[in-house]
Amino acid sequence: MSLTAQGLSWQDVAATAQKHRDDTIAKVKPAVSNPPGELPWNVTGIPSQLLPKDVLHITESPPESLLSQLSTGALTSTAVTTAFLQRAGLASKLVNCITELLPARALARAKALDDYYATRKKPVGPLHGLPISVKEHISMKDLDLNAGFISWVGQKGTSDALILRLLWSAGAVFYARTTEPQTLMHLETSSNIFGVTVNPYNTTLTSGGSSGGEGALVGLRGSCLGIGTDIGGSIRSPAANQGVFGLRPSSYRLPLDGFAATMIGEEHVVPVVGPLSTSLEGIKVFMKVLIDQKPWLHDPMLVPLPWKATGDLLRRDAGGKRKLRIGVLRDDGMVRPHPPILRGIDSVVSKLSSHPDIEIIDFPPYDHDRAWRIISSLYFADGAAEEKEAIDASGEPWRPLSKFIIKENPNMKSLSVTEVWRLTGERDAYRAAYTKHWNSIGTSLPGPEQKGELDVAAPLAKEDDMVDVILCPVGPGCAPPLNCARYWNYTSQWNLLDYPAVVFPTGLYCGAEDKVDKTYKPMNEKDEYNHELCEYHIVVYVVYDYLGRDRTDGNPTDKPETYTDAPISLQLVGRRYEDEKLIEALEMIMAAAKL
Amino acid sequence: MSLTAQGLSWQDVAATAQKHRDDTIAKVKPAVSNPPGELPWNVTGIPSQLLPKDVLHITESPPESLLSQLSTGALTSTAVTTAFLQRAGLASKLVNCITELLPARALARAKALDDYYATRKKPVGPLHGLPISVKEHISMKDLDLNAGFISWVGQKGTSDALILRLLWSAGAVFYARTTEPQTLMHLETSSNIFGVTVNPYNTTLTSGGSSGGEGALVGLRGSCLGIGTDIGGSIRSPAANQGVFGLRPSSYRLPLDGFAATMIGEEHVVPVVGPLSTSLEGIKVFMKVLIDQKPWLHDPMLVPLPWKATGDLLRRDAGGKRKLRIGVLRDDGMVRPHPPILRGIDSVVSKLSSHPDIEIIDFPPYDHDRAWRIISSLYFADGAAEEKEAIDASGEPWRPLSKFIIKENPNMKSLSVTEVWRLTGERDAYRAAYTKHWNSIGTSLPGPEQKGELDVAAPLAKEDDMVDVILCPVGPGCAPPLNCARYWNYTSQWNLLDYPAVVFPTGLYCGAEDKVDKTYKPMNEKDEYNHELCEYHIVVYVVYDYLGRDRTDGNPTDKPETYTDAPISLQLVGRRYEDEKLIEALEMIMAAAKL
Missing domain, CATH: 3.90.1300.10 (Amidase signature (AS) domain)
Structure with missing residues (x-):
């Protein structure tokens, strides 16, 4: 009870x-051990001081x-x-x-x-x-x-x-x-x-x-x-x-x-x-x-796909050498990533681009905003009735990001079954379009915008022409300040498509070289929020410290100049159910980029 | 348009x-060719009279x-x-x-x-x-x-x-x-x-x-x-x-x-x-x-399971001989199949039971009524709004079985999203319970009725002990008279569970040997309907002939004595995604039973 x-x-x-x-x-x-009373912002060095x-x-x-x-x-x-x-x-x-x-x-x-x-x-x-x-x-x-x-x-x-x-x-x-x-x-x-x-x-x-x-x-x-x-x-x-x-x-x-x-x-x-x-x-x-x-x-929901050994899942050239075709998606067209993220991508891509067996292809986003509209409408299709009940039953306060994704989410409403089916149909149509988009990158086949042109004799995309994986940001910045993680779509995009996605460190960290682009003109409200976050000029609603104490008042000045020391990570995305191939591709990338 | x-x-x-x-x-x-004006009830012999x-x-x-x-x-x-x-x-x-x-x-x-x-x-x-x-x-x-x-x-x-x-x-x-x-x-x-x-x-x-x-x-x-x-x-x-x-x-x-x-x-x-x-x-x-x-x-909804060659999917004994363990489900516990169906099962089982590499195990049904309640509630979760609109838009009459499954279906109602989630959760719980049921047949492991007994160290069922396939009816009788196919659950059961299922002919046909069991006491209303159908004593609502002419009035007497010549078919059901193994099992059954 x-x-x-x-x-x-x-x-x-x-x-x-x-x-x-x-x-x-x-x-x-x-x-x-108990840590010292006065802690640095970066506590990753503490264990080595205290543990045997x-x-x-x-x-x-x-x-x-x-x-x-x-x-x-x-x-x-x-x-x-x-x-x-x-x-x-x-x-x-x-x-x-x-x-x-x-x-x-x-x-x-x-x-x-x-x-x-x-x-x-x-x-x-x-x-x-x-x-x-x-x-x-x-x-x-x-x-x-x-x-x-x-x-x-x-x-x-x-x-x-x-x-x-x-x-x-x-x-x-x-x-x-x-x-x-x-x-x-x-x-x-x-x-x-x-x-x-x-x-x-x-x-x-x-x-x-x-x-x-x-x-x-x-x-x-x-x-x-x-x-x-x-x-x-x-x-x-x-x-x-x-x-x-x-x-x-x-x-x-x-x-x-x-x-x-x-x-x-x-x-x-x-x-x-x-x-x-x-x-x-x-x-x-x-x-x-x-x-x-x-x-x-034992669990009938699962698909009986055996785990494939990595090492032989990528295509090979005539000489038997592995070949990797990487689509690079730097920006989703909605919210531009912060400078350290773009630096991370550029750093990895520059290390890969001279590799004889790796091909880098620009992978433009395809209507990621539509994906967010669909997924954020589907998340709480019952109008978040269960979450509201579970929170309000105890009288506990709504945490700022619970408010954000439920109460302040313009796509969140209580839907009818008909509306859910329509949105699920839109999800499936978007998945189909994204598949066509993926299959059209780097080939002469029609992309998703060409509708109804198919007849029974039209050629289908060939597997050998396809991009293997997409290299992209994990988010629009490194770890954000507390209560500011409000743009999900660099990750939720792949949930909607059900693509496997693996995150890896670049070995780089945020630092003084990551300058804000003061001339940047945001494309929309979300982009503006993210751009302001770049300089840490955000509206912080309520801030609790890690022991749960409210320190809202102290926050706006209680911050470092930059995202100092925040790790710079990237995301590699594969086609649905190509989890093993995705991992093999990352192994090849890490070896090639010496990560 | x-x-x-x-x-x-x-x-x-x-x-x-x-x-x-x-x-x-x-x-x-x-x-x-045009067929003769006066046709026999059984028209399967006509082509050989008219075609070269x-x-x-x-x-x-x-x-x-x-x-x-x-x-x-x-x-x-x-x-x-x-x-x-x-x-x-x-x-x-x-x-x-x-x-x-x-x-x-x-x-x-x-x-x-x-x-x-x-x-x-x-x-x-x-x-x-x-x-x-x-x-x-x-x-x-x-x-x-x-x-x-x-x-x-x-x-x-x-x-x-x-x-x-x-x-x-x-x-x-x-x-x-x-x-x-x-x-x-x-x-x-x-x-x-x-x-x-x-x-x-x-x-x-x-x-x-x-x-x-x-x-x-x-x-x-x-x-x-x-x-x-x-x-x-x-x-x-x-x-x-x-x-x-x-x-x-x-x-x-x-x-x-x-x-x-x-x-x-x-x-x-x-x-x-x-x-x-x-x-x-x-x-x-x-x-x-x-x-x-x-x-x-090309279709992102699909699971990338390659088609496995049949011939080596069943377990083998030490000598390399294929072994097949068949669960026989004669009756779903809700509606007893008509005599010809049971004759069909008995005939096949008797041919198989002496086979040295085939083991026949009784496979009791597990709450198939619950499965029907769940699936028939989920089929038209919008209250059949789309079907009603599509039918009523033209003023066309409702066909008797459209009425049956929509207007006379006590489980059919317009659901809220919360109710759909609850029913989907019930579906998943039923799938999990049926998996446990399947895994417990012929072993000493607990069945689905034992709840909450699991702890992290409890043994899981072993694949080698499991039944391979279920042999069962396709319906509660052979092809029914027009407008009388009102019991879906010998087939819809496996849709709810998403098990592959293949139908095959036994080579037998309904005939004079299929006597009604006059002493049978039906278990419930559906069983009674089906039992009456056995003697063709059914209430026929509206009957159209194959050219669409209403012949309702003529129907009650316009019938043969029995289901003469109706083929007797059976169903073989496999575990989810074991489509190929299911087919291999049927190949072995057909060879063993000389079908």
């Missing part, structure tokens, strides 16, 4: 949840390295789990990314795995002993399941989500649950339960969202592999904001069975679950381990 | 459409045999197309299954293919020269596109449906378009445009629907391969009623792009397109030819 239903005020519910979190962190042994060397070594290893050592017995799961519990506890004190740690059950599991290894001299499965962090709304039996709503706090998971059972059977250890925003529908992470999760590179900026707890935790190396969810950018925004890897897989590849959220049964825009990791290998191993277990035998 | 919009009465629209049909049949050369031997030989060859001869030049496409035009014209005069023939464009296409072959000495593709019949609502450029509504007659296709373009590129010839019912939502084929399509084996019975024009045409061998669509049984009912093969593939494997229907944008229950054929090889070649062309590159 929820705590609100037991008579607690929303403030008391929040206090109870925060105390529970603190209690679980306090149970970690050795005790989690072995903990640093373990937590800064990529998952493939840990898995290799766990599978040979060079590391025990107990050592690895203890290290990540330590660092996750510290991360939470720095950026407020944890809803609870699970030291007792995680260490019991780790010990069982270590015992198994000691007896059998082999790992239990391909994830033997690896700690994995989990976004809160993914059900764990007997643990809280609140999806960011005060009124849901106290509801317990009745069983473990299928994805956790599959990871478990491969050998994973679950040790940390991470924060998410009210409604799960922000590109930030701000709730009345736990306050705001901030960006470790620059704590005046957001960690992103809605998987922002994961983003911040992985960014601080309190996790090397975590689970997020994405219906508009919720895996990719946190991955980008912290400069880690994140994959939004195509829909119906990984099981959503056992997740708490509003709008269950809504299928016009399908949410997906996917990984965030400190390495691209971590992304791959996560996908492979799950799909190799044939999850479609 | 529609003819109604041009001011024609619905009767004049129907007369215009029928005249056009007759004119196109009259253009076939040599002239299509070479036409009979060609049209009674299965598609794989024709393709083999076309690909070696032993037959010309012109000869084959001419033969099928002949026989289709005659079929239409016998059972009213054609909306128009396309002699000019079909023979021009056939000639072009013959010329290609003459020049290049090779076929243009794997369907080189094969005539394929097409259900009317699949768009052909510049031809009518009415979906069975008077008010839509006169609307023309603006382009060819993608599926036709793909078949064309493989070498197909399109020569015949076939009838469908008002709304497309009957398991019969009755419209005010063309009247009723009847069953060639017994013209007092229905050809089934909604692809009943295809069913009757393929049944009379006026086509060896045709295209139907299915959202509740519309491929399988006509295939079963005529004793031919029909496949409802899993959703999103074949392109629906370019189809006319109401409820575009509705995705709670997804319609599919699929083949009807005189042979199982015909079904296979249709699927393979389409999927081998990677239609997902």
